[in-house]
Amino acid sequence: MKRLLKVYMEKPELAAGMLLILLAIVFQFRSNGFFLSPDNLRGVLGLIPETGMVAIGVTLLMISGEFDLSVGSVFALMPMVAGKLMEGEMAFLPAVLIGLAVAAGIGLLNGLITLRFGIPSFITTLGMLFIARSLTVVISGGFPPLLPDELPTWLFTQFIGPGGLVRVSFLWFVLVAVMASALLSLTNFGNWVKSTGGFLEAAASLGIPVRSVKVSCFVISSLLAGFAGLIQVLRLGSPLPSIGEGLELQAVAAAVIGGTALTGGVGTVLGAIIGALLIRVIDNGLVLSQVDGNWFKFAIGSLTILAVIGNSWLRRTARKIRVEVKA
């Protein structure tokens, strides 16, 4: 029993998971039962794939020991590229593929610059944040391109499921989450990612291709950000050059709230999802509780700090349990 308790207390996503349940209960009461109603859940779940996917990519990269602050800008750049191409009569699929290639290219560049010159990825991707955002605005020419009418938008935004509870984008999100989770915990690549971020020297001395591992994570993070941006644009109907501003910090917050260590090596996809969900739930719950919406960032800020404190406290306590069992 104690052993089971210990195992669960060491799960990095536990603190955030408990907070999520607690908040759901509080908001359910505060909103007189509206919070968990299908109508409200539809709103929350319809938005979660967008921030959720970005958070998953950022988490994966953070586990490998690097940072990506450019995801918010890539989030806007990818659909802008695809939108411009479609405005120029290109078909949906090739335009999206080129957009994704641009996103992947930015991730590759982030990784190569960081490793080649040995500078912190914080700096590289901070620079890329400005570069990619600027490119987005320049490409747009000041006006968002007009998307063609007959796009397969339904493939992403259609409401489906019992009572139309979720959008199709939610299925994409689940697919990405399952794949990322499997990659991280079931494959040798996942082992390499965790060891690269956990103890770089040991991983390198065992022959792990640490540089390729990091570059791959940069590319995955950027790709997911671009894909998530596409989904938001299809939901909104227009590739605005300003979307995703501040998203990079929300994604880092989601990762950290979900138990990802800033120093690398520790973190889970489930944690990233719980973190992203918490942010959405707070956003939504505050409105439902008729609290001034400007408190949103205050809440996210406190939550980030509290979650990290809670996590380290849980882990320390779990360590102590081991001593008792052994005695």
Next chain:
Amino acid sequence: MTPIIECRGLHKWYSGVHALKDISLSVPSGQVVGLVGDNGAGKSTLIKLLSGVHQQDSGDILIEGKVAKLNSPKDAMRLGIETIYQTSSMVPTMTIARNLFLGREPIRFGIGGIGFLDQARMREESVQAIADVDLHLRSPDALVGELSGGQRQGVAIARAMHFKSKVLVLDEPTNHLSVKETNKVIGFVRGLKAQGVTGIFISHNIQHVFQCCDRIVGMARGEIVFDKPVDATNIDEVIEVL
């Protein structure tokens, strides 16, 4: 008999510093060599060449009589040379089983070298590997970060044994360890011989070396200045030469 490792005229410069000067050393299979010397004597440099971390500027390394090109740690590992560093070559945030197979994971199916781990096999074999070096740990799923320093070195040695390494290089494995833990690690090194593994044990603690090695090689200023079997010398003589 062909020596398992032979160095012929190794030279290594580090930006103007002549770190290794014409090192020639031959180690027969199954011998445990204690490599001693002060800081900066060239021990670590020699080990870095043997483990593929750095490359010599001139001279040859022969493994089982064949000239070996050790361009990366992976090359050395493939030829059966496994190195254990003082800081422990373990990732503290990962489980014992995952650390044991890090970089050499058994894959059930996959493409291009990436695939799904055979986790049942990893667990089973790591329990066996750890028991083989007389280390008793509760579970292969425990995090390495929860182990003591000596236990970590034990797991690292278990890993080398499991992958049938022919040569185990231990770079200051007893640094930062308590007396009890140190004795444990020395016990592990003694156990190598029973399994026919060749060992190179680096330490600046001469007592430790005398407790578990067959032969003492002393280095100073990038050269080998001392080379005698353990029973033909004593601690005082070694200290004097160094």
